[in-house]
Amino acid sequence: MLLDNTNINDFSLWLHLANTDGATILIDKENGWTSFDVVAKIRNLLKIKKIGHAGTLDPLATGLLILCLGKATKTIEQFQNQPKEYIAEVKFGATTRTDDAEAPEENLQDTSFLTEQLIAEKSKLFLGEILQLPPIYSAKKVQGKKLYELARKNKSVDISPSKVNVYSIEILNFSNPFVKLKISCSKGTYIRSLARDLGREIGCGAYLSSLRRTKIGDFDVEKALKICDVVNLVNSGKL
Numbered sequence: 001m002l003l004d005n006t007n008i009n010d011f012s013l014w015l016h017l018a019n020t021d022g023a024t025i026l027i028d029k030e031n032g033w034t035s036f037d038v039v040a041k042i043r044n045l046l047k048i049k050k051i052g053h054a055g056t057l058d059p060l061a062t063g064l065l066i067l068c069l070g071k072a073t074k075t076i077e078q079f080q081n082q083p084k085e086y087i088a089e090v091k092f093g094a095t096t097r098t099d100d101a102e103a104p105e106e107n108l109q110d111t112s113f114l115t116e117q118l119i120a121e122k123s124k125l126f127l128g129e130i131l132q133l134p135p136i137y138s139a140k141k142v143q144g145k146k147l148y149e150l151a152r153k154n155k156s157v158d159i160s161p162s163k164v165n166v167y168s169i170e171i172l173n174f175s176n177p178f179v180k181l182k183i184s185c186s187k188g189t190y191i192r193s194l195a196r197d198l199g200r201e202i203g204c205g206a207y208l209s210s211l212r213r214t215k216i217g218d219f220d221v222e223k224a225l226k227i228c229d230v231v232n233l234v235n236s237g238k239l
Contacts, residue, residue: 002026004223011233018048022072024079026224027065033227034059041227042067045234054079055187055216060102063213064221082217083167085184088208090195092177095205099135099192109204116174122201123169123181126194131161135192164189178209 003014003025035056052073054066093111096103165186173180192208199206
């Protein structure tokens with residue numbers, strides 16, 4: 001059973017199923033939370049030990065997380081393999097060591113030549129199956145270690161590119177030096193890397209200034225619950 005904002009009145013039944021047959025829930029992750037923070041909070045609220053999420057979001061990203069509880073953790077891979085949709089804001093004219101807004105800007109460059117048409121043309125280079133290098137500060141594992149752990153120790157490591165699929169890139173708004181994009185892509189795609197590589201291709205550098213995951217397959221963040229919604233359901237005595 002899936003719990004979202006359309007059937008919260010069935011919370012007691014859903015919780016029973018989460019403890020017996022397994023269940024899923026759509027969560028709208030807030031800025032500043034890690035995906036693990038969300039899992040830990042729901043585990044503590046519901047007293048269910050076995051919980052996993054179907055696709056990590058960076059702490060600065062917001063949006064859709066699908067949590068699988070109990071026996072439903074066996075279905076995580078099915079969700080992970082579905083296409084993802086993101087709304088990404090990219091800032092041109094600078095880079096950061098994390099490829100997002102978590103680190104200070106570096107390599108400041110002029111963006112007066114930027115046009116929406118130029119961004120649209122260069123974006124086409126990243127459509128279809130591409131080879132993509134993950135950000136140095138990411139949870140991707142190399143030699144059994146997460147890249148960000150190695151990066152924080154200033155250890156250099158050879159990173160192999162991964163094959164990912166970018167199905168579509170749509171420009172929603174352009175206000176130099178920012179562009180807002182709607183991106184549909186496969187599992188394993190790093191939007192931070194896409195922003196970095198787009199800036200490199202255009203020639204002025206870029207980084208991901210904000211990110212929101214709006215869809216995983218047919219599941220939409222518009223139906224997702226906030227953590228505070230789950231807290232309220234628990235405190236209301238609907239257990």
